[in-house]
Amino acid sequence: MTPEAPPAQDTRDARARYTIFAVLWVTVLATLLWRPATTLAPSPPTRSLYDAIEAIPREKLVIISASWDVGTRGENGPQTAAIIEHLFRTGHKFAIFGWVAPPGPLLVEMIARDLARKYHKRYGVDWVNWGFKTGTDAMIMGLAKNIPAIIRQDMHGTPITKLPAMKGVKDHRDVGMVIEITGSGTLLSWIQFWQGVYGTNIGYCPTGVMVPDAFPFLDAKQIRGLLKGLAGAAEYENLLRTHGDASVRMTAQSASHLVIILLIILGNIAFFRRGKRQA
């Protein structure tokens, strides 16, 4: 630890930083424009989420908990699209629901509308949007006991009693699975107040940074499946045999990972060469 770093070191570090930034920009721009799609073989956590969704009884509702906003759209967006595509194919009814990130339900609805057109699904019959509800944990607890009392109307102001998809949906027993798609630490609420109490199945789609933290829950069977960030979404698209955003972006992802790995190797070579010279 030197008291004052010499200026030469400073400029060299700065030059290295700028080079790294430039290389990253070029890599991502080039791969996105070139647009080759790549497929990714599904890993066990992805497959178990797929199987868990397949196994949900047809009459039960699936809750898509949209706990993300534009900040983490890069990962959560493709995850949401993959899950919704699967639900439209299996014919499960689902409800979009927000309780952490206020813009979440709107962003998910935009994805759902695009896909609904493709699969000729109708809003209100095949899917609904509960919108954003406040009250966090207390509300989640209440929701398990009485869904109509908490939701009352959908995001567009229609009373849920008028929506065919919500017919017969009363409490946690009518929910086949909760799929938490999130950019922050929201999982524990569903585990503590739904899974831990009523045994509701939870599917989990976190961003990359939270993936290792999710495995203790997977191991304890508190969650039924897991999408590992964007890679998980690409794997899911592979299971569904489609090429969505995730598959295209995985190429850019591959390229930038290679860049970082090369950087680490270069850094080590430089370190050992400098080390030798000093020795």
Add this chain to the structure above:
Amino acid sequence: MLQILHNAWPWICKAFQPVHGTRLLVYVCGTTAAWILLFWVLHLLPARQKRGLIVACTFLAGLFYSLEFFLPAKASWLPGGKNPLSDLVVPMGNAVSVVFAFTLALGLINLCLVHGRSLAQAKPGWHNSLAFFLALISMTVFGLWQSYVKDGPQRTLFGLSGASVHRVDDVLFSGLFQPLGATMFSILAFYIASAAFRAFRVRTAEAAFMMAAAFVVMLGQVPVGYWLTHWLPMPEHNPLGYLRFEVLANWILNNWSMAAIRAIEFGIAVGALAMALRIWLSLERGSFFEVREGPR
């Protein structure tokens, strides 16, 4: 004591019935006056007793969720045969979020003071403070405005309909607020790259372990890693298959890092439990928990 409570119970229930009109106003004002009076009297207490009051309130507050949890859901010895606190959990959660919502102006006051001063004294960078105020005011006004006109499609305020207000709100929210946040977030991509370049040097065993795990997980989650080792057999057929990047990455996440994270979390859980006990039982010391007499 219990007998008195038993006799008074219907009266208490009656007092908590919803009221409307003038009576509501009287009730609300009366409660406010009683509250202020109560705290005025409490303020006259000496510091020692104020401290005792805080200790008692903290203990009672902590008792709420604890009792709700540790008492069984149903038992014959409980009043009414079931857990009396379970029904209060949801209203309690609502009350806490309302109480916190009322602190919303605390931060706002502070920010306005700082930027107001910079604007009034025309400090260097005052135009930034001006931008701050413009952003703050327009976001608040159009946000509230929009939620007012949203209640009904025909509602207008100052002659503006929902659609035109919505357009302004869209510019502020979708045009500025969201891209700003998302871009700040994405800058991490650059920082993570330069940090990896600078810091991942195999100097010690620790660094080597960390780097190796990062390497495998990074490669195991992208198609290029899959491609690099796709010539290896699948792990079901041959143990060599465990060296495939995607298999190895998943194995590390599922067994190795999983156990380490679990161990770290156990430690943190006990640490948090200890901290919670110290607060609940008022064993914690420090300026925050002391009560002093008057200004110093």
Add this chain to the structure above:
Amino acid sequence: MPYYIIVIGAVATLGIYSILYRENAVFRLFEHIFIGLGAGYGFYFTITSVLDPQWWTPMVKEGKWYWVVAMLVGAMFYLIYNRRLVWMSRLVMVALMGLFAGLTFKGFITAYVPWILASFKPIVLARKPYIHITNLLSFVTLISVMSYFFFSVEQRARVLRGSAQLGRWMAMVAFGAIFGSAVMGRMSLFIDRVAFLLFDFLRLAK
């Protein structure tokens, strides 16, 4: 989304990215706009999503007069600026922390007992290959990392010192895994911004 909103978004995006070169006036301007928008958003969101539905509606429209107490308790926070009455704000804060302490007890059991249970795995098997290597590794990792976090014993004994050292290495595996996984995450966010600039703003053929 109308195109002018996308243009504004693109300008904001590029303004923030200018920090990659150095701290500058454009970045500072957007930084202040951002802080202002954030404060305004927090303000109106709290009013429309918490205070209106959870407080004003039950109290005024449904006549539940006792909700006024929530406001009185909330107001006590503001006494923090008054030297003489500051103890009242402390009372509220410490009591709320007591409430959270109660929740911590609940979390200690509901969140961690399942994890303790899940770590009961056989490391020796009755059939081939007799030793379950994966379970053994998980077990050793769990025990050694936990042993690293014992603070009140001097790590002089060789077993304990070795175990603690091993634990630190094993913890590094977890941190490496988090780092590697985060690289993917952060890159995805950058890719999303670039996709926005290329396909939404510049309207390059998708």
Add this chain to the structure above:
Amino acid sequence: MIRIEHPNWFQTVLWFVVSATIVGTILTARRGRQLFVRRIPGLTAIDEAMGRATEMGRPVLFTFGLLGIGIVAMQALAILSHIARQAARYGIRLIVPVADVPLYTIAEEVIKEAYTAEGKPEAFRPEDIRFLSDQQFAYAAGVIGLMHREKVASVFYFGYFYAESLLLAETGQVVGAVQVAGTPATTQIPFFIVATDYTIIGDEYYAGSAYLSREPTLMGSLVGQDIGKLILLVMILLGTAFAVGVELLPSIFAQNWMAKLLGG
């Protein structure tokens, strides 16, 4: 899969035993029993970093991250108090940007008290304790600006951090500051490890304030926590032993009794 709405008797006993142990050790420590805490490498680095700031005559910066008032904050405040006393002693400027208003007011008080305790109340500069924003990235942008403009010599990160951790730590690295970090947020520790000079990991965060302050309450609590962890460890060992027993000698071990007790 296990469901816990209310605990069974064994879970209650487990909670009670761990809690009682912690409270018991706190009380014995308060009665004056001497207790031992092992060295925590990252924490001794605090003094080193303060020394460097003294040498260079530049300010130091302390951040709580997005922390609000609560359990984690109490520990961070104890460490802040230690740093503030050193700052007062050596005449170093201490800058503290905060993202939570109640915490901001308390931090100000803690620092002021530290300066008074060192006999230099006049050296305390209230304008250096600032509330920036409660929005994550707006706060991060503000702290980044401060680090650049004030040319800080050292940065301390103690509190709860989210994605802003690396934004801040990498900026500190660029301005050439010595950095020490500690947080119970497991997901952010790797970023501190790569970008700061010393990182206090996991549970060390809770041990930190005891190590620095030598306050009997905290020391006692630390010993109690160790015993609590030991209890968990023994349970895991027993549970694993029973699992092996079930595997090898199913005639004797009909089931995993440890798991049964825990409600599994």
